Amino acid sequence: MPITLQNVAIAVRDLDETIAFFTDLGLTVLGRDEVSGEWADTCVGLDGNHAKIAMLQTPDCNGRLELFEYIHPDAIETSPTQPHEIGMHRVAFSVDDIDEALKIAAKHGCYPLRGVATYGDVFKLTYLRGPSGILLMLAQELNKS
Structure with a gap:
């Protein structure tokens, strides 16, 4: 079965601030949206899922970041990942x-x-x-x- 990487998604505190950072580094915004509804609840596994999202792309068109800022449920602050922790890294x-x-x-x-x-x-x-x-x-x- 062929497989390709679609994107890496990152939850952020402030979508506009994060978009400004990545676009200054050279990524471009492909689109923005606000998502909610039964399909979003099912896909993500959260009841009442509601978020502002943006899809960004690298200049070579090979890499994409999906950034999302939660409206509901409230975002949960966690300690930033350390380089030696298991899980999503960098x-x-x-x-x-x-x-x-x-x-x-x-x-x-x-x-x-x-x-x-x-x-x-x-x-x-x-x-x-x-x-x-x-x-x-x-x-x-x-x-x-």
Whole structure:
């Protein structure tokens, strides 16, 4: 059976703030909607499911993020995921210039957890917290041919 990744969905505190962060990094908004009703309850498994959603896409059209802000039931705040915890971990993006990407992230109050590391002569990498505590990895390929 063929399988492809459709998207990664992330619940956020503030949809507009999170869209601004990701669009500044280069993603584009494919669409926005507000979803509710029996089909949404069935799909997600929550009674009274009601959320504002947005679908974003990477410039190469290969990656999509679905962001959603709950209207009902109330969103539940949890501690941000730590790099060593089991479960949904992080979203990783390849960037052409990690320093430029970090300048954009800083405009949104988002900074590396520790710094930028170099993995051999292959990548410059960093983890940072985005809006709503989303854990992101940025990776710049070195010696790209």
